[in-house]
Amino acid sequence: MTVTIASVKQRAESDARSRGYYLNPDPKFLSDLFEGLKTNEDRYGYPSCPCRPGTGVYEQDRDIICPCDYRDPDVVEYGACYCSLYVNKEVYDSGKPIPIPERRPAEKMFPELAPKPAEVLLVTATSSQTTGRILWYCKQCGYVVFREDAPYICPICKAKKEFFAEVRLEVQQRTS
Amino acid sequence: MPITKVEGVRKDHKVFLYTLSTCGWCKKTKELLREKGVAYEYLDVDVLKAEERKAAVEDLHRRNAPLGFPIVIIDDNQLISGYQPEKILGALGL
Numbered sequence: 388m389t390v391t392i393a394s395v396k397q398r399a400e401s402d403a404r405s406r407g408y409y410l411n412p413d414p415k416f417l418s419d420l421f422e423g424l425k426t427n428e429d430r431y432g433y434p435s436c437p438c439r440p441g442t443g444v445y446e447q448d449r450d451i452i453c454p455c456d457y458r459d460p461d462v463v464e465y466g467a468c469y470c471s472l473y474v475n476k477e478v479y480d481s482g483k484p485i486p487i488p489e490r491r492p493a494e495k496m497f498p499e500l501a502p503k504p505a506e507v508l509l510v511t512a513t514s515s516q517t518t519g520r521i522l523w524y525c526k527q528c529g530y531v532v533f534r535e536d537a538p539y540i541c542p543i544c545k546a547k548k549e550f551f552a553e554v555r556l557e558v559q560q561r562t563s
Numbered sequence: 564m565p566i567t568k569v570e571g572v573r574k575d576h577k578v579f580l581y582t583l584s585t586c587g588w589c590k591k592t593k594e595l596l597r598e599k600g601v602a603y604e605y606l607d608v609d610v611l612k613a614e615e616r617k618a619a620v621e622d623l624h625r626r627n628a629p630l631g632f633p634i635v636i637i638d639d640n641q642l643i644s645g646y647q648p649e650k651i652l653g654a655l656g657l
Contacts, residue, residue, distance in 0.1 A: 411587075416587050416591070419587045419590050420587050422585070423583075423584075423585030423586060423587065424585075426584070426585050427585055437583070437585035437586050437587065438583065438585070438586040438587065438588060438589075438632060439583075439632075440583060440608055440609055440632070441609065470586065470587060470588070471587060471588075486588055486631075486645045486646050486647070488631070489630040489631045491630070493630055496630055497620045497623075497624070
């Protein structure tokens with residue numbers, strides 16, 4: 388499917404409406420963000436946040452696919468998401484969103500700088516060990532499903548497969 | 564490194580920006596400097612090849628750069644993260 392500014396805009400508008408958010412009140416800024424989202428979707432195949440450096444590796448960028456994992460807590464705390472695409476009514480009415488601090492952990496921003504995995508033994512316990520099926524949740528509407536792979540499209544909000552994230556239980560045990 | 568040079572009448576400080584080509588706040592920062600006639604250079608980190616990106620990330624790490632684009636570096640020692648017009652103009656004496 389071809390990504391267009393219109394499709395990016397329509398997705399953001401529909402998501403804002405269903406969540407009670409507003410989009411950035413500055414038309415020029417907003418259109419720059421739509422342009423950035425389209426560029427990233429063309430580039431990576433998923434609309435990662437225009438204000439964060441994507442890696443092109445889906446697993447590494449999963450938390451910053453718009454709407455990102457940090458949007459809801461950011462709008463609650465600051466009235467706007469990190470790139471200021473989504474804002475609350477108060478910020479919308481003010482007409483002037485301001486930048487907010489980054490909530491995403493540093494090691495996710497630049498995987499190049501993350502500690503080497505050998506330092507930590509990661510024991511992953513998911514239901515897949517017994518059944519092959521795991522829990523997936525839709526980042527757009529919260530729908531949860533128990534199956535082998537994420538649904539092609541969310542049956543509730545029609546979000547694409549990329550919007551589904553795995554629900555994982557992890558137990559970390561240090562080797563030293 | 565594909566560093567872009569933007570001409571301006573104010574050249575009394577060396578201004579270098581790490582930016583993302585897709586980022587709204589980065590665009591605003593570039594506009595601010597252009598409006599004020601400040602000469603600057605910038606590097607869009609998201610369009611770099613893997614090796615160049617690694618070098619840029621290492622430079623940011625060496626500088627102990629806070630998270631968040633744009634990262635404005637003035638005279639190679641003062642570092643401002645995010646779109647902060649007052650801080651940026653203050654550091655440039657404008």
